[in-house]
Amino acid sequence: MVRVILRRLIQLIATVIALMTLVFFWLRSLPGGPVDALLGERATPQTRELLTRALGYDQPIWVQYGRFLKNVVTGNFGNSIRTGEPVTEVISRAFPATIELAVAAIIIAIGLGIPLGYLAARHRGRLLDNATIIVTLVGISIPIFFLGYLLKDWLTQDIHLFPPSGRITTGLGNTDVTGFFVLDGLLTRELDASADALWHLVLPAFTLATIPLAIIIRITRASVLDVLDEDYIRTADAKGLRNATVRKRHVLRNALLPVVTTIGLQTGALLAGAVLTEKVYNWGGLGTLITDSISGGRDYPVLQALILLAAVVFIVVNLAVDLSYAFIDPRVRVK
Amino acid sequence: MNTMRASEMQAGRRRAVIAAGVVAALSIGMVGCAKSDRDSGNEGKAAGGTFIFAGAGDPKNFDPIFNDDGESFRPIRQLYDTLVTHKPGTAELTGGLAESWSNDPTGKVWTFKLRQGVKFHDGTALDATAVCANFDRWYNMKGEAAQSQMIYYTDVFGGFAGSPDAVYDNCMAQDAGTAVVTMKKYKGAFPGAFALTAFSIASPAAMKQYGSDTVTQNGDSFSYSAFANEHPTGTGAFTFGGWNKATGEITLNKNPDYWGDKAKVDKMIIKVIKDENTRKQELRAGTVQAIDFPAPADRKALANEGYKVLDRPAFNILYLGINQKNNPKLKDLRVRQAIAYALNRAQLVQTKGPGGSAVADQFLPNTVLGYAPDVQKYEYSVDKAKQLLSEAGATGLTLNFYYPTEVSRPYMPNPQEIFTVLANDLQAAGIKVNGVPRPWNGGFKDDVQQFGKQDLHILGWTGDYNDPGNFVGTFFGRPKVEFGDQSMADMFTAIGKADATVDQAAKKAAFEQVNRDLATKWLPAVPIWHAPPAVVTTKNVEGLVPSPLTAEQFNTVSLTK
Numbered sequence: 092m093v094r095v096i097l098r099r100l101i102q103l104i105a106t107v108i109a110l111m112t113l114v115f116f117w118l119r120s121l122p123g124g125p126v127d128a129l130l131g132e133r134a135t136p137q138t139r140e141l142l143t144r145a146l147g148y149d150q151p152i153w154v155q156y157g158r159f160l161k162n163v164v165t166g167n168f169g170n171s172i173r174t175g176e177p178v179t180e181v182i183s184r185a186f187p188a189t190i191e192l193a194v195a196a197i198i199i200a201i202g203l204g205i206p207l208g209y210l211a212a213r214h215r216g217r218l219l220d221n222a223t224i225i226v227t228l229v230g231i232s233i234p235i236f237f238l239g240y241l242l243k244d245w246l247t248q249d250i251h252l253f254p255p256s257g258r259i260t261t262g263l264g265n266t267d268v269t270g271f272f273v274l275d276g277l278l279t280r281e282l283d284a285s286a287d288a289l290w291h292l293v294l295p296a297f298t299l300a301t302i303p304l305a306i307i308i309r310i311t312r313a314s315v316l317d318v319l320d321e322d323y324i325r326t327a328d329a330k331g332l333r334n335a336t337v338r339k340r341h342v343l344r345n346a347l348l349p350v351v352t353t354i355g356l357q358t359g360a361l362l363a364g365a366v367l368t369e370k371v372y373n374w375g376g377l378g379t380l381i382t383d384s385i386s387g388g389r390d391y392p393v394l395q396a397l398i399l400l401a402a403v404v405f406i407v408v409n410l411a412v413d414l415s416y417a418f419i420d421p422r423v424r425v426k
Numbered sequence: 427m428n429t430m431r432a433s434e435m436q437a438g439r440r441r442a443v444i445a446a447g448v449v450a451a452l453s454i455g456m457v458g459c460a461k462s463d464r465d466s467g468n469e470g471k472a473a474g475g476t477f478i479f480a481g482a483g484d485p486k487n488f489d490p491i492f493n494d495d496g497e498s499f500r501p502i503r504q505l506y507d508t509l510v511t512h513k514p515g516t517a518e519l520t521g522g523l524a525e526s527w528s529n530d531p532t533g534k535v536w537t538f539k540l541r542q543g544v545k546f547h548d549g550t551a552l553d554a555t556a557v558c559a560n561f562d563r564w565y566n567m568k569g570e571a572a573q574s575q576m577i578y579y580t581d582v583f584g585g586f587a588g589s590p591d592a593v594y595d596n597c598m599a600q601d602a603g604t605a606v607v608t609m610k611k612y613k614g615a616f617p618g619a620f621a622l623t624a625f626s627i628a629s630p631a632a633m634k635q636y637g638s639d640t641v642t643q644n645g646d647s648f649s650y651s652a653f654a655n656e657h658p659t660g661t662g663a664f665t666f667g668g669w670n671k672a673t674g675e676i677t678l679n680k681n682p683d684y685w686g687d688k689a690k691v692d693k694m695i696i697k698v699i700k701d702e703n704t705r706k707q708e709l710r711a712g713t714v715q716a717i718d719f720p721a722p723a724d725r726k727a728l729a730n731e732g733y734k735v736l737d738r739p740a741f742n743i744l745y746l747g748i749n750q751k752n753n754p755k756l757k758d759l760r761v762r763q764a765i766a767y768a769l770n771r772a773q774l775v776q777t778k779g780p781g782g783s784a785v786a787d788q789f790l791p792n793t794v795l796g797y798a799p800d801v802q803k804y805e806y807s808v809d810k811a812k813q814l815l816s817e818a819g820a821t822g823l824t825l826n827f828y829y830p831t832e833v834s835r836p837y838m839p840n841p842q843e844i845f846t847v848l849a850n851d852l853q854a855a856g857i858k859v860n861g862v863p864r865p866w867n868g869g870f871k872d873d874v875q876q877f878g879k880q881d882l883h884i885l886g887w888t889g890d891y892n893d894p895g896n897f898v899g900t901f902f903g904r905p906k907v908e909f910g911d912q913s914m915a916d917m918f919t920a921i922g923k924a925d926a927t928v929d930q931a932a933k934k935a936a937f938e939q940v941n942r943d944l945a946t947k948w949l950p951a952v953p954i955w956h957a958p959p960a961v962v963t964t965k966n967v968e969g970l971v972p973s974p975l976t977a978e979q980f981n982t983v984s985l986t987k
Contacts, residue, residue: 135580142574145643174484175649184672240703248710255707257673261478261697261714264673373704375674383700386832 096410103406107399114398115159118391119152125172125389146172159395169392173384178396181380187270188258188376192368193361195296200303201354208311208350209343215316223308230305235364239298239371246294256373259288295372299364303357310353314346321345348420355412359405474680474692475985477967480705480714481696485676487650488658488666489638490626491564494577496976499623501676501696504980505547506626506660509538509557510617514971514982517741517793517892519617523552523627523661524605527620533612533928534595536620538605544685546629547665554599559630561597561607563639571648572641578624578890582615614899614925614933618891623977632659663689663981674698690969690984702834709733709962715985716963716970722780722839725960734963737782740791740956741974742837743897744886746848747874747951751910753881755820762949764814765882766804768855773806774847775955780839782960786953788941789898793974795930796894796937801945804952811855824858828873828880833866836959836976837886844884844954878907884954889975894937895925902950909950917948 126142143149147158162169168178211223247255258264259272263284268275273292276285318324319342327337369378381397384390485498490506493499511522524538544552564579566587573586584591595608636653658666663684667677676696680689697714699705705717706724720728729735748765750756771785787803790796815821829845838844842863849859862880864870873879890896895903903921920943924936961972969982
C-alpha cells in the first residue's frame with residue numbers, strides 16, 4: 092500500500108512538471124499579453140516599453156522560463172498581474188468559495204443520486220424507472236450555463252424566490268474566519284449570515300449538481316440491476332435473510348464500486364462545471380478567477396498556479412478513489 | 427414479483443415521501459429565514475441608509491496616481507477631491523479644492539487659491555504645502571515599476587524628474603492658501619487635466635505613514651502599498667471602510683466633516699458584478715439600487731418597469747478608421763470621401779445606437795471647446811459614393827475591415843453588429859468588404875494599433891477632460907500606425923499649433939479650423955456616433971447626477987422609502 096502511494100506521488104510530481112512547462116509555453120504563445128491588457132487605450136509607447144521592461148518580458152523566453160522554474164520550485168508563484176497580491180493569497184480567497192459550492196453539489200448529487208438510482212432499479216420498467224431515465228437524460232444533455240440562466244430567470248426574476256447572484260447578501264459577509272461563509276456564520280454565531288449564505292448556495296449548487304446527479308443515478312441504477320441478477324442475491328433471499336440485510340450488505344455494497352469510481356471522476360468534472368456555474372451566478376471562486384485571469388489581462392502567474400492546483404486536485408482525488416476501493420471491496424485489499 | 431419485494435417497495439415509497447417532506451420543510455424554513463433577514467436589515471437602517479451600487483469590475487487599488495480605469499476611479503472619486511473639478515452633470519470646469527485658479531500670459535505658471543478649512547480624513551489640513559507635496563511626489567516617483575503604472579501622469583506631464591520631456595518644473599507654497607505650480611512649457615491640456623481623477627490630492631502624512639511610493643515587483647507583477655490598499659486618505663465626501671475581496675464589496679462611509687455637501691446616505695457599498703445580465707437581475711431583485719452600463723437592449727424594458735434610466739451626456743466618439751498604408755487607393759481623398767458618403771449613419775444610430783446617441787460629424791462632442799458647427803457633413807448618398815469611386819478609378823475596391831470581438835465599450839456596445847451594418851453600406855456602394863474579427867485583448871489592438879494590418883476598423887474613445895487635444899490630438903496629433911500615413915504632416919502641425927495656443931479664444935478658433943479641415947482636407951477617419959452610457963437606478967434613488975465623464979459623485983444621492 093505504501094509503495095503504491097509513493098509511486099503515485101512520484102507520478103504526480105512528474106506530471107506536474109510536464110504540465111507546468113506546457114502551460115508556460117502555451118500561455119505565452121497566445122496572442123496579446125499582460126502589457127496591453129494592463130495599459131489599455133491611454134498608454135503612450137513610452138509607458139508600454141517601460142512596463143514590458145519592468146515585467147521582464149523583453150528578456151529571451153528561456154530566461155523567463157528559467158526564472159519561472161526557479162520560482163515554482165521555491166514555491167514562489169509571484170503576484171497576480173491584475174491585482175498585485177501574492178497569487179497564493181488570491182487563490183486561497185477563491186478556494187473556499189469553490190469548495191463550498193462543489194461540496195454542496197456533491198452532497199446533492201450523492202444524496203439524491205444513489206437513492207434515486209436504487210429506487211429506479213428496484214422499479215425496473217415501471218413509471219418511476221422510465222421517468223428517471225428521461226429526467227437523467229435531460230440532466231446530462233442540458234448545458235450548465237443554459238440551465239443556470241434558465242433557473243436564474245425563473246426563480247430569481249419571475250418568482251423572487253432565490254437571490255440572483257453572489258454568495259451572501261451585500262453587507263452581511265463581513266466575518267472571515269475560514270472563508271466558507273456557511274461555516275463562518277455558525278462559528279461566529281451569526282446564524283442569519285449562515286442561513287443567508289446557504290440560501291445563496293441553493294441554485295448554484297443545484298445547477299452544478301445536475302450532471303453528476305444524472306450520471307450517478309444512471310450508474311447506480313445499472314449497477315444495482317447487475318447485482319440484483321446475481322446468483323448470490325437469489326441465494327441470500329432463498330436463505331431467508333432479512334430483506335434489509337440483503338439490500339444493505341449484498342446489493343448496495345457490491346453495486347457501489349462503480350458508483351464510487353464515477354463520483355471520483357465527477358469531482359474532476361465538477362471543477363470544469365464550476366467555471367460555468369460561477370460565471371452565471373457571479374460566485375467569486377476559482378472558476379471566476381480562471382475566466383478573469385484569461386479575459387481580464389492574461390494573468391500568467393494566477394493561471395499557472397490555478398492549472399497546477401487543478402492538476403493536483405484531480406490526481407489526488409483519483410488516488411483517493413483508488414484507495415477507497417480497498418475499503419469497499421475486500422478483494423482489492425488482498426491483491 | 428413476490429410479496430416481499432412489494433412490501434419493500436411500499437417501505438421505499440414511504441421513505442421517499444418522508445424525505446421529500448423533510449426537504450420541503452427545510453426549504454420553506456430557509457425561505458422564512460432569508461426573508462426575515464432582509465426585512466430586519468431594512469428596518470435596522472438609520473435615516474441615511476446604505477446605497478448599493480453595482481460596479482462592473484474590480485478596482486486596482488485606491489491610490490489615484492497609479493490608476494487609469496473607470497472601476498478604480500469610481501470609489502477614488504468619493505474618497506478624494508481634485509484641485510479643479512466639473513460642474514455636476516457637465517464637462518464644464520469649476521473650483522474643487524481650489525476655489526479659483528489662474529495662469530500667467532505664458533501659460534506656464536498656474537496659481538491655485540485653495541479652499542479654507544479643508545481637512546483630510548486623517549485630520550491633517552489641506553494647505554498649499556500638501557498640494558505641492560502631491561505634485562512633487564508624482565514628479566519624483568522612483569523606479570520603473572511605479573512609473574509604468576502612472577499612465578495619466580506620463581500622458582499629461584510628459585515624464586519624470588530628469589526626463590527631457592517632463593512638463594512639470596516646481597510647486598511653491600506662496601502662503602498656506604496659495605499654491606503656485608510652474609511648468610517648463612505650456613501644455614494645452616491644462617487646466618482641464620487638473621480635473622483628472624488620477625491627479626486627486628492625497629494626504630501627505632498618510633502617504634508617508636503607509637509608504638505610498640513603495641511599488642514592489644515580484645516576478646511578473648507589482649504590489650502596492652498599504653496606503654493604496656488599506657488606508658487611502660483624501661478629502662472626499664466618503665471615507666474608506668474597507669474592500670472585502672471575497673464578496674467583491676467596497677465600503678465607503680459618510681465623511682461627517684466634508685467641506686462640501688455632506689453625503690445624504692450613511693454608507694455606500696460598491697458591489698462588483700462583472701456580468702451585465704446579472705447586474706440587471708440584481709437590480710430587479712432589489713439587492714442593488716443602481717447599476718452601471720446596462721445593455722442597450724435592456725434600457726427600454728427597465729424604463730418600462732419603472733426604473734430610472736439616467737443618460738450621461740455624450741462625451742465619447744466611435745469612428746471608422748482608415749489606414750492609408752496597405753492600399754494605395756486609400757491615399758486618394760476622393761476614395762475616403764466615398765466611404766463617408768456610403769455610410770448611412772443616421773440609420774445606424776436609430777437601429778444599433780444606445781438611447782440618446784447621435785450621429786457624429788466630427789471627432790469631439792459639442793460640449794468641448796473647438797467644436798465647429800459648420801463642418802462638411804457627408805450626408806448619406808450611395809450615388810455620390812459611387813461617383814467619387816469611379817472618378818478616383820477605384821471601382822471594385824476590396825478592403826480588409828477589422829473589428830473587435832469579446833468586448834463591449836460604452837461607445838461600442840456591440841462591435842459585431844456595428845460592423846455588419848457598416849459593411850453592408852459599403853457593399854451597397856460597390857466596395858467589397860473582407861471582415862476580420864479579432865479578439866479585443868490579444869489580436870485587435872495589436873493588429874490595428876501596432877502592426878496596422880487593417881484597411882478599415884472601428885474604434886473609439888471616451889474623453890478624460892474637457893480639451894480638444896484630448897480628442898483630436900489623441901487620434902491625429904502625431905503619426906500613428908492606426909491611420910498608416912506618416913505623410914499627413916499638415917495635420918500634425920496644425921493640431922500641434924492649435925494645442926500650443928495659450929489664448930483660449932484663439933485656441934477655440936484654431937481647433938474649429940482643425941475640425942473643418944479634418945472633414946474636408948484630411949479625412950483620416952469617419953466619425954460615426956456619440957453614444958452616452960447610462961446609469962439605471964431603482965425608483966427610490968434621488969439626486970444621482972449622471973456625468974458626461976462618468977465622474978459621478980454620490981454625496982448627492984439619497985434614498986426615499
